Amino acid sequence: MTPLVIGIGNPERGDDGVGPFVVACLEQEHLPGGGTLCLQGDPAELLPAWEGWQRVIVVDACASGTEPGTIHRFNAATTALPEVFGAVSTHGFGLGAAIELARAIDCLPLALTVYGVEAESFDAGAPLSHPVKAAAETLVQEIMHMIGEATCTKLG
Amino acid sequence: MTKRTIKVDYLARVEGEGALHARIANGQVEHVELNIFEPPRYFEALLRGRDFREAPDITARICGICPVAYQMSAVHAMEAACGISLPQPLRDLRRLLYCGEWIQSHVLHVFMLHAPDFLGCDSVVEMAKTNAPLVQQALRMKKAGNAIIAAVGGREVHPINVKVGGFYRTPRRDEIAALRDEIAWSRDAAAEALQWAAGLDYPDFERDYQFVSLRAADEYPMNAGRIVSSRGLDIAGDAYEKHFAESHEPQSTALHSHLIADDSAYLVGPLARYALNFDCLPADVQAAARAAGLGPVCCNPYQSLLVRLVEVFYAFGEALRLVEAYAPPELAAIEVMPSEASGCWATEAPRGLLYHRYDIGADGLIREAKIVPPTSQNQPSIEDDLRGVIATNLALSDDALRQRCEQTIRNYDPCISCATHFLQLTLERDEKGAA
Numbered sequence: 001m002t003p004l005v006i007g008i009g010n011p012e013r014g015d016d017g018v019g020p021f022v023v024a025c026l027e028q029e030h031l032p033g034g035g036t037l038c039l040q041g042d043p044a045e046l047l048p049a050w051e052g053w054q055r056v057i058v059v060d061a062c063a064s065g066t067e068p069g070t071i072h073r074f075n076a077a078t079t080a081l082p083e084v085f086g087a088v089s090t091h092g093f094g095l096g097a098a099i100e101l102a103r104a105i106d107c108l109p110l111a112l113t114v115y116g117v118e119a120e121s122f123d124a125g126a127p128l129s130h131p132v133k134a135a136a137e138t139l140v141q142e143i144m145h146m147i148g149e150a151t152c153t154k155l156g
Numbered sequence: 157m158t159k160r161t162i163k164v165d166y167l168a169r170v171e172g173e174g175a176l177h178a179r180i181a182n183g184q185v186e187h188v189e190l191n192i193f194e195p196p197r198y199f200e201a202l203l204r205g206r207d208f209r210e211a212p213d214i215t216a217r218i219c220g221i222c223p224v225a226y227q228m229s230a231v232h233a234m235e236a237a238c239g240i241s242l243p244q245p246l247r248d249l250r251r252l253l254y255c256g257e258w259i260q261s262h263v264l265h266v267f268m269l270h271a272p273d274f275l276g277c278d279s280v281v282e283m284a285k286t287n288a289p290l291v292q293q294a295l296r297m298k299k300a301g302n303a304i305i306a307a308v309g310g311r312e313v314h315p316i317n318v319k320v321g322g323f324y325r326t327p328r329r330d331e332i333a334a335l336r337d338e339i340a341w342s343r344d345a346a347a348e349a350l351q352w353a354a355g356l357d358y359p360d361f362e363r364d365y366q367f368v369s370l371r372a373a374d375e376y377p378m379n380a381g382r383i384v385s386s387r388g389l390d391i392a393g394d395a396y397e398k399h400f401a402e403s404h405e406p407q408s409t410a411l412h413s414h415l416i417a418d419d420s421a422y423l424v425g426p427l428a429r430y431a432l433n434f435d436c437l438p439a440d441v442q443a444a445a446r447a448a449g450l451g452p453v454c455c456n457p458y459q460s461l462l463v464r465l466v467e468v469f470y471a472f473g474e475a476l477r478l479v480e481a482y483a484p485p486e487l488a489a490i491e492v493m494p495s496e497a498s499g500c501w502a503t504e505a506p507r508g509l510l511y512h513r514y515d516i517g518a519d520g521l522i523r524e525a526k527i528v529p530p531t532s533q534n535q536p537s538i539e540d541d542l543r544g545v546i547a548t549n550l551a552l553s554d555d556a557l558r559q560r561c562e563q564t565i566r567n568y569d570p571c572i573s574c575a576t577h578f579l580q581l582t583l584e585r586d587e588k589g590a591a
Contacts, residue, residue, distance in 0.1 A: 040313065048299050097281060104284035105292050 002033030003055040014126035015119035019059040055111040068120035069131030076112040203525040224257035225505030229512040237499025245485035255475040256304030261506035267294035273563040274356040300342040322489030343472035354448035362455040367428035413533040421536035424508025457567040494520035
């Protein structure tokens with residue numbers, strides 16, 4: 001059951017680009033199976049995006065007040081995300097709301113892991129901050145390991 | 157003296173940041189104001205000195221929900237300045253693109269933001285728990301609208317294929333044909349959704365609106381037409397600024413629009429388009445509207461939900477017609493040379509009339525830009541609605557009245573981010589009125 005990895009965020013807004021950064025790193029690795037895609041911050045696109053995938057990994061920036069670069073892991077298949085991921089919304093949908101909507105209409109993947117990387121700055125045009133870039137590199141390794149295991153399991 | 161204050165500090169399920177402050181004294185509505193405190197965005201100043209060909213892509217960034225509307229008003233205004241008009245096949249392609257935007261914007265608003273109000277739910281997530289098939293159907297319709305935008309515009313949000321003079325690339329026939337089946341399914345789904353929405357309980361409230369919209373010779377208006385009103389105004393688009401003006405109000409970073417002749421408020425958007433163009437809708441769309449309980453004019457702002465669904469049903473039908481007739485135009489664009497001129501144009505954004513004017517130099521650089529989005533034009537009307545709604549619902553508890561006021565604002569699908577692009581440095585809050 002190889003996963004789809006979705007990076008959410010805008011690469012032009014500093015650490016908001018951590019999701020797309022992780023996806024770009026994974027794409028360079030030419031991993032067997034699985035899929036990757038980036039969404040620019042409208043998580044309502046998530047539902048059609050993961051249609052047909054049983055295992056999904058989402059990477060997004062967050063601002064929960066912890067140390068920049070902290071990696072938060074959530075098993076969203078079983079539990080709602082904390083409020084910091086946007087349970088309420090304006091015109092768009094927060095990631096948390098999009099996942100809860102999917103849960104309500106029975107459109108969640110069987111396995112859904114959400115990684116939130118604590119951001120330091122969302123400045124326009126800025127690169128990833130040092131702690132977030134380091135966290136992203138750790139995350140890439142972790143996800144590659146997960147994908148490798150999934151591929152081996154599938155082959156075995 | 158008894159005083160009662162209704163405050164909503166942060167409006168939910170609208171785009172942008174706004175608040176409401178209403179003061180009632182001795183059973184009379186003393187003061188109502190919609191505070192818009194979304195920061196100003198300076199787009200008009202940002203456009204000065206930029207090449208006239210950049211306007212569609214820069215102004216598209218004003219809104220992630222209705223970027224096509226900004227692109228359409230911008231390209232038409234520039235083409236008017238440069239004295240060109242496009243051949244029919246390119247105009248048809250632009251209309252198809254606009255159908256996609258109306259669909260995705262209206263479906264988002266109707267189901268995700270507005271319908272929960274009528275079902276007593278706090279959000280679409282709560283609504284989905286008891287209406288899962290409906291929400292699934294809505295998401296599929298929205299996806300069909302997004303797919304139209306992606307096929308014609310290059311991507312779903314902030315399309316990149318629109319240019320002054322036409323398109324950078326026209327889609328192949330097979331790319332457009334691939335949309336057909338989902339559009340056909342969605343058209344049926346929209347008709348079903350309209351029937352469902354007809355059964356909702358709408359507050360009994362009507363106002364004598366002064367409707368303003370485009371009116372085209374032979375079609376429901378999107379990209380072209382004269383500006384008409386329900387009180388007899390009938391002007392060319394380039395006379396807009398002779399008849400409509402904007403003013404600063406201290407409570408808002410968005411401008412308020414009014415008619416110059418009598419300083420009156422007016423209404424743009426689905427209710428206005430529908431009332432002024434009902435006869436331009438195809439017979440089956442008119443019949444569906446009537447079956448949903450609508451006459452040719454609807455003055456109940458809560459029933460804007462129904463009218464949006466009529467427009468969704470229409471837009472899917474129109475998209476189907478355009479898709480089935482599509483053949484790639486011979487040229488993706490015609491060359492446009494700049495000249496020292498001024499050009500203006502209004503199109504029908506999902507939320508209503510969207511007016512652009514540009515003054516450009518012979519060097520092709522923009523000297524001056526003016527953009528009037530629908531939410532600015534509707535702001536006085538929103539406040540008038542609120543006065544009426546509060547006055548007729550004084551018996552409600554504060555919580556219920558607050559909820560009703562929020563619902564009233566959401567009737568407009570206000571796009572506050574779109575409206576706050578003008579410099580306004582003072583933000584005044586009336587704290588003294590708090591009980």
